[in-house]
Amino acid sequence: MSHHIVEFKDVFFRYPDGTEALKGVNFRITHGESVGVVGANGAGKSTLLQHMNGYLMPTSGKVIIGDLAITGKTRREIRKKVGIVFQNPDDQLFMPTVFDDVAFGPLNLGMDEATVRERVRKALGMVNSLDLQDKPPHHLSCGQKSAVAIASVMAMEPDILAMDEPGANLDPRSRRSLIMLLKTFKHSKIIASHDLDLILDVCERCIVIGGGAVVADGPSAEILSNKGFLEENNLELPLSFQVRS
Amino acid sequence: MTFDTLYFDIGRLDRLSYRDTFVHRLDPRAKVIATMLFLFTVISFPKYEVIALTPFFLYPVLLLTVGEIPVRFMIRKIIVVSPFAVFIGIFNPILDTRTAAVIFGVALSAGWISFLSILMKFALTISAALLLIATTSFPGVCHALRRLGFPALFVSQLLFLYRYLFVLMEEAMRVIRAREMRSFGTRNTGIKVSVRLIGILFLRTVDRAERIYYAMLSRGFQGDIPTLKRSHIALSDLLFLAVMIAYLGAFRFFPITEEIGRVALELF
């Protein structure tokens, strides 16, 4: 299907305070691909993600989702297609109970009550959190929160899933179950993370951002094993490639 | 009381409200209405009424026991907020020294009676409010308010406040701990430092609000916060309200307590 495509065409972005965050970003992600976005702090990963559903608009260049370029008019349409999972689940889970939170998206799409309930059930089931639905988010553990955050996005049944640091703040076990979960998704996935092992596990392709532009784009296994290149970009080898000295 | 205990107290009260007992299962609307009626009835007794107030302790006691709420915790919470009412009330015995009654040879001034009345009203009203929130989840109360006609904007404020209360309190505690660790026992709690901390907290809060707004937009937010109806008035709710009204009405308008006493005295 052609509409699960994400394409950045020569995207520039400058913040109102003058910071140049993106300086000509180009890439194209096709249907069903799973892509990791890595880069040092301040390289522009989050800014990049915020372009994917039109929260930020390019100063120049184009972002195309499916066959629509993001504009002020198409933004709403595009937000249905691209689900973004945020770094901090506390920002993402803004409703007072898990159920209300997962139902927020479907309700905004104007679905009727039965469909909404079905969507919520399905999304929570996907992340094994059905029993949490009446709880308030502040009674959940970090792992549970991030699972519910994913469910709240999945309930909208997006074509493309974008995630910002999904593994951050998770204990090893929750992180492992998150990785298993991500592997089961058939969506196009874009994952921005410092957790290079997670990227290596989940994504076959990897884009390295440095100084607001794409500095490398290729198979994860190849890029993430190139020690010299990674260190140049303030990154390091994934732990699984490191030999203990 | 330090704010640390305050924080844990809210958490505890909040957790209690998610229990599953008969009282917890009642529709929040029924409980909100019942609580307001109860408060109004208690407050409507005149200044020197003491005896007729006693039957009203039945309601909090029932909620406490059926709702399985820890008694000591509630009593402690009530005592913590008592200073203002006690402080104002204590002037009554001082200023109103007319002898109102002589009981077993001890003269009782009118001021003491009205002070006692204030204390009883205080215990009743505060426990009713606390028990409402201990037996009804806060989101439940909010939905009840919405459906009782409170403005949507106000109710969504309450929901956001509740959601981020715990998140921000934790953030504040981190800031406070950092201050304590770096003040090396000098209790660096001057206004200047505190103001700065509040300022930092404010900036973080505004940034957080921005991220939340982004999250909301990402999920199709268009200015309204939609929620599904979660509860329906059941027969038990109507029954609860009916019993409540009968109970309040009976003890408000008929001197039942006194009658009981009179009958008892006649018997013995």
Add this chain to the structure above:
Amino acid sequence: MHMADALLSPAVGTTLWAGTVAVGGYASKKLKERIDDRMIPLMGVLGAFIFAAQMINFTIPGTGSSGHLGGGMILAIILGPQAAFLVMASVLTVQALFFADGGLLALGCNIWNMGFYPCFLVYPLIYKPLIRDSQNSGRIVAASLVSAIAALQLGAFSVVMETLLSGNSELPFGAFVLLMQPIHLAIGVIEGFVTAGVINYVQSARPELLGNIAAVSSLGAGISLRKVMITFVVLAVIMGGALSWFASTHPDGLEWSIEKVTGKGELREAERGIARVLKGIQEKTAFLPDYGFKPEGNDLKKAEAASAWPGIKAGTSVSGIVGAVIVLGMIVLIGMGIRSFRGRDA
């Protein structure tokens, strides 16, 4: 300081609830017309911020006791009156529920005292004219200080009036005012400095922020003095009307307190009531020669007692006390019964 349910009469409680609901409805309607969606999460999270900020307490110079931020003024300055009022109302609602600060009937009073005054009177009539879009930090301090003091004085005076009109307290007006106003002068000074400090801090750290929020709320600046005054006058008339209606239908509440405030009571009416009550008590105590209210000895004492307790209606008779003990005993038994029943269940 929070007004408490226990000190309140139904008339005063209802009147202030009515006023608060009216202002709240007006504020939400106004906001809904022109609000930027961005404000919705911001307002909610700022409500939580006020709580969190209250956790950061500080030592008040020279006293050793500790204080914390109230919040009304700072919200009004940041969000503008309508939004600030709603946020303050939600903060006080959560306080009433989770901390039992004040109680639910007194919530109307408390929102009025701590929300209406800073947002709708002090902010447009004092803060705005003093600050006049200046970003001078000295000016911010001065304006915040005056505003916070004014808001707290109004709030404290309202607590006095609400308590006295309710008639449950014996405190004379003068003493009460002398008690409350100076305390709140001190609290107001603190509140003013903290408010100014935070505003100035934000101004220096992120100068664009305050302007942005003000632009988004867009109401703060646009509100006209005349409109505020008209609203206030209308509300005052409504409240006055409601109060006098209650006064005529609930004499035991309001007249009592007016007697207290003005000092000239009309006791004749009351005495007639008491005489009747006394007679009743006499009859009741007749077959109980050893107990209670039958004053030991002669009619003279009885007469003394009669004049000594005007206005005290029954409710303290022996059978009343016996009844109360029985009722309380039964309540305790019921409670313990349910407990042990539950205990066996579990």
